[in-house]
Amino acid sequence: MIHSRYRRLLSLDLYGELTPGQERSLHRHLESCPECRTEQKKLKALHALLDTERSREPGEELLAEMRQELSFSLRGTRAETPTWDSLRSVLSAAFAPRLSYAFGLIAAFTLGGFLGYQLFAPERLEVSSVASWEPERLVRESLAGNLRIAGLRFVETAGSPPQAIFTLESVIPTRLKGAVEDPDIQKLLAYALANERNPGVRLRAVNAIAPHASMAADREVKAALILVLKNDDNAGVRSSALEALTHYPYDQEIRDALLLTLLYDENPGVRISAINSLDTLSRHGMTSDQAVLDVFRRTLQNDTNDYIRMKAQSVIQEARQQ
Amino acid sequence: MCSKDATSEKNLILQAKNGDVVAFTQLVYRHDKQVLSIAARFAGNAEDAKDIYQEVFLKVFRGIRNFRFQSALATWIHRITVNACLSHAQRQRKISLASPEPGEGERKPAFEFPDEDARTDGHLLNQELSDRIALALQTLPPRQRLVFTMRYHHEQQLKEIARAMQCSEGTVKRYLFNATRRMREQLEDLL
Numbered sequence: 001m002i003h004s005r006y007r008r009l010l011s012l013d014l015y016g017e018l019t020p021g022q023e024r025s026l027h028r029h030l031e032s033c034p035e036c037r038t039e040q041k042k043l044k045a046l047h048a049l050l051d052t053e054r055s056r057e058p059g060e061e062l063l064a065e066m067r068q069e070l071s072f073s074l075r076g077t078r079a080e081t082p083t084w085d086s087l088r089s090v091l092s093a094a095f096a097p098r099l100s101y102a103f104g105l106i107a108a109f110t111l112g113g114f115l116g117y118q119l120f121a122p123e124r125l126e127v128s129s130v131a132s133w134e135p136e137r138l139v140r141e142s143l144a145g146n147l148r149i150a151g152l153r154f155v156e157t158a159g160s161p162p163q164a165i166f167t168l169e170s171v172i173p174t175r176l177k178g179a180v181e182d183p184d185i186q187k188l189l190a191y192a193l194a195n196e197r198n199p200g201v202r203l204r205a206v207n208a209i210a211p212h213a214s215m216a217a218d219r220e221v222k223a224a225l226i227l228v229l230k231n232d233d234n235a236g237v238r239s240s241a242l243e244a245l246t247h248y249p250y251d252q253e254i255r256d257a258l259l260l261t262l263l264y265d266e267n268p269g270v271r272i273s274a275i276n277s278l279d280t281l282s283r284h285g286m287t288s289d290q291a292v293l294d295v296f297r298r299t300l301q302n303d304t305n306d307y308i309r310m311k312a313q314s315v316i317q318e319a320r321q322q
Numbered sequence: 323m324c325s326k327d328a329t330s331e332k333n334l335i336l337q338a339k340n341g342d343v344v345a346f347t348q349l350v351y352r353h354d355k356q357v358l359s360i361a362a363r364f365a366g367n368a369e370d371a372k373d374i375y376q377e378v379f380l381k382v383f384r385g386i387r388n389f390r391f392q393s394a395l396a397t398w399i400h401r402i403t404v405n406a407c408l409s410h411a412q413r414q415r416k417i418s419l420a421s422p423e424p425g426e427g428e429r430k431p432a433f434e435f436p437d438e439d440a441r442t443d444g445h446l447l448n449q450e451l452s453d454r455i456a457l458a459l460q461t462l463p464p465r466q467r468l469v470f471t472m473r474y475h476h477e478q479q480l481k482e483i484a485r486a487m488q489c490s491e492g493t494v495k496r497y498l499f500n501a502t503r504r505m506r507e508q509l510e511d512l513l
Contacts, residue, residue: 011502012495015473017480045513046506050474052448053455057355058362058371066358066375070350073376074383141344170347171379 006036014047071171125178125185138176139184142168142191149192152201154180154208164189164208180208183218190224193241199234206237210244222248226257235267242273250281259295268305275299275311282315293319335395338386346386350379353399356476363471364407366460370414377406393485400478400486404468411464451512458508466501469494 009026012018018026030037125135141147151167161179166188168174178185192205206228209221225248228241242261245254261274278292299312331352337345354375361374381402389398459467468487472478473494480498484491506513 007503008495008499011499014502015480015498017495017498042506042513043502046502046509049451049509049512050455050505053452056452058358062368063355063358066372067350067354069372070376070379073380137342138344146344146348170343171350171383174343 003033003036006030006033007039010036010040010043014043067171074171124182125176128175128177135176135178136184138168138174139188142166142176142188145195147174149188149196149201152189152192152196152204154204162208166192186218186221190218190221193237194224194227199232199237202228202232202234202237203240206240206244210240210247222253226253229257229261235270238265238267239270239273242270242277246277246280255281255292259292262299262308263295268308271303271305271308272311275308275315279311279315282318331395332391335386335389335391339389346383349386349395350382353396354379357399357403360403360468360471360476361407363456363459363475364464364467365410366456370410374403374406374410377410378402381406397482397485400472400482401488404486407468408464454509454512458505461508462501462504466497466504469497470501470505473498 006026006029009018009022013023013026030040125139127135127138138147142149148169149166150169153165154162155165155177156162161181163177164180164185166176168176176188180186180189186209189205189209193202193209196202196205206225209225222245225241225245229238229245232238232241238261242258245257248254255278258274258278262271262278265271265274278296282292293316296312296315300309300316303309303312331349334345334349338349357378358371358375361378362368362371365371365374378399382399385402389395393401459470462470465487469483472483472486473480478486480491480494484494487494
């Protein structure tokens with residue numbers, strides 16, 4: 001009987017679940033009981049054995065799979081709304097009888113304003129999701145990196161501007177749709193451009209930005225294009241970013257990005273696009289300063305591509321003649 | 323959880339109650355690793371762990387609007403997890419009573435946790451050991467298995483477990499003691 005009591009304490013002791021009194025009593029007993037000391041050793045050995053396995057956790061891949069399946073299961077599932085009783089109790093607790101008239105009036109105005117807005121305000125962005133929420137918040141969360149862009153496609157219908165449809169990775173399937181020229185959509189496209197892992201998504205994003213680049217002339221979009229031109233792994237994406245940048249008003253940032261591309265891009269096609277753009281700009285008298293000519297000289301000496309060297313030589317000669 | 327985290331979790335819950343998908347996603351991502359871990363150890367195979375995980379978060383999604391902050395969100399999710407695990411075990415028992423000898427290959431035999439020692443000499447030994455421990459865990463009755471998993475693997479306090487299981491702390495202690503004793507018996511030859 002005594003042993004069975006102490007064995008229970010021994011077991012709980014290893015989990016740190018004894019009161020100080022129980023701990024003292026157990027330790028006193030252990031000093032005089034070799035049988036319980038052996039039992040303690042066995043239990044410690046059991047914990048040591050289990051410890052080898054304790055830290056192992058299901059892998060990230062399985063977790064990602066579970067999240068994706070959960071997302072699929074949530075299609076068509078709706079959250080329960082609070083029961084009328086609980087709603088009524090919340091309302092009656094919040095509003096005393098005399099205040100309820102004022103509350104009603106405010107609610108009527110708010111509802112009127114809301115309906116008016118819903119009926120007459122043009123919808124810039126559309127959201128499809130089982131949950132209701134504001135599109136602007138979704139844009140903000142995506143730009144902050146809290147929601148990943150899982151897919152991007154474009155829809156063109158006659159008589160209306162092309163629309164971008166973003167599929168966003170969340171546990172509730174969500175799509176955001178808006179005109180490609182919309183500033184928020186442009187920002188999302190720029191974000192996708194700079195952060196997306198899928199080169200197909202990046203390429204579609206840069207091609208969507210390009211025709212509207214000069215119109216939007218947004219700093220963030222331009223910065224994303226420059227970042228992509230300098231760093232993207234995919235030559236097609238870099239080339240499209242370069243093309244989009246030529247629609248922007250020429251400035252030193254764009255000039256530096258083009259010069260770096262000419263000097264360091266490993267793809268001759270992208271370097272050719274860079275030197276052609278610089279040549280066009282130089283014909284308009286915009287890139288004939290000393291720094292640009294130095295880059296052309298280095299290109300003439302070092303580039304492995306015949307066309308690029310020939311082009312560099314022609315620009316240098318024209319500059320000498322001027 | 324520190325008070326700043328608690329405030330941010332409260333805000334997320336309030337937003338999720340209003341149907342905010344981003345907030346709900348963030349809440350799931352905060353808690354789902356632990357739910358999956360408990361489900362995986364409890365069920366012992368990936369397929370059943372998936373079912374439990376799904377059941378838990380579908381219930382969380384359906385019920386979040388009625389969440390009244392009477393307990394921490396983690397406690398509420400743990401309670402749902404406990405119920406999902408126990409009803410899963412009950413369903414399994416009914417199935418095994420209906421067909422006592424399931425065909426081979428009907429279920430994935432063991433849940434494999436990723437092993438950093440994979441492809442090394444120690445890997446096979448570790449895997450063998452891991453299988454033995456998982457097998458021993460599966461011999462425990464459901465409530466003992468759940469308490470053992472939550473206390474031993476997830477280091478949850480007994481009072482937290484008692485809250486999640488809606489029973490007394492003394493009952494949880496009894497489950498834990500019996501579970502430890504059975505585990506010891508099952509793994510005797512390795513000690």
